[in-house]
Amino acid sequence: MTAVAFETVQEGERLPLLAPMSDIAGRLAIQIGTTLLHRPQGGKGLLLGGLPAAERGRVVVLGAGNAGGNAARMAAALGAQVVVFDKKPAALERMRALGENVTALYPYTAEVTREVARADLVVGAVLIPGASAPRVLDAGQVAAMAEGGVVVDIAVDQGGCIETTRPTTYEAPTYLGWAALPTSASPTCRGRGSTWSGAGWCTRGWGGEDLYRFKFNCSGGEDIIIHLIYSCR
Numbered sequence: 001m002t003a004v005a006f007e008t009v010q011e012g013e014r015l016p017l018l019a020p021m022s023d024i025a026g027r028l029a030i031q032i033g034t035t036l037l038h039r040p041q042g043g044k045g046l047l048l049g050g051l052p053a054a055e056r057g058r059v060v061v062l063g064a065g066n067a068g069g070n071a072a073r074m075a076a077a078l079g080a081q082v083v084v085f086d087k088k089p090a091a092l093e094r095m096r097a098l099g100e101n102v103t104a105l106y107p108y109t110a111e112v113t114r115e116v117a118r119a120d121l122v123v124g125a126v127l128i129p130g131a132s133a134p135r136v137l138d139a140g141q142v143a144a145m146a147e148g149g150v151v152v153d154i155a156v157d158q159g160g161c162i163e164t165t166r167p168t169t170y171e172a173p174t175y176l177g178w179a180a181l182p183t184s185a186s187p188t189c190r191g192r193g194s195t196w197s198g199a200g201w202c203t204r205g206w207g208g209e210d211l212y213r214f215k216f217n218c219s220g221g222e223d224i225i226i227h228l229i230y231s232c233r
Contacts (some may be wrong), residue, residue: 008130015129019066022154026070026125029152030059030078033121034149036174044120044148049079056081056101060119062112062136062161064091064104067154068125075121076102083115107136117144124153126161133158 009017030048037057039045050056050066059075061068064086072084075099085107092104105111116122122145126136133155142151142164153165160166168175180207 005130010129015091021064025154026067026123027074029067029071029123029125029154030074030121032080033150033152034078035121037120037148041174042148042176043150046120046148048075048121054069058118059119059121059123060115061085061123061125062107063125064095064126065125065127067127068123069094071125071154072102073098083119085112098118113136113141113144116141119145120149121164122149122151124151124161124165125156127155131158133161135161135163137162139163149212
């Protein structure tokens with residue numbers, strides 16, 4: 001039997017089956033982070049979009065892939081001041097095009113450290129397909145955040161891309177650490193949306209039932225074809 005991990009299926013540089021889950025995780029990161037910024041949850045008690053006579057919140061997103069890009073898009077739509085870090089010029093161009101309240105930067109250590117220290121909400125969204133996530137933010141950088149700041153590490157299932165990250169549960173999704181509240185933004189808590197999104201990505205055409213076709217080369221030299229069939233009825 002040949003088993004293929006759902007989240008590692010690639011077409012070129014794309015991860016087409018992981019993409020819809022990454023989209024949801026990125027959006028949830030902002031939704032959850034916004035809630036954790038409320039005073040009763042231990043946050044700063046601010047609105048990310050600000051108010052007349054009140055400053056906008058500041059959001060830093062590490063990584064501009066599917067998850068990070070959606071996180072940046074959501075934060076920008078709320079009216080926050082958003083800074084996105086990524087190494088790819090094309091990704092930075094996409095992020096900058098989101099609006100005047102979005103700044104896209106290369107992740108030089110000094111710039112990341114400066115922006116994280118000023119942030120109200122930090123979202124970690126750096127992924128290496130099939131491998132542990134790289135650590136792009138250390139404990140000292142997190143410690144520089146002001147009290148009540150929030151950290152959401154989407155890459156927690158791959159070990160986390162932030163040093164202070166540790167696994168949590170739905171019953172106790174947050175913890176205090178270095179003036180931050182790291183948590184996971186899991187698509188499973190929005191199962192209905194995850195199912196329909198996944199089906200939509202994997203269908204081709206309007207018939208309501210179709211397939212996505214992948215070809216793999218096995219170690220024995222022969223190819224196998226995997227058909228992923230979704231029914232949307």
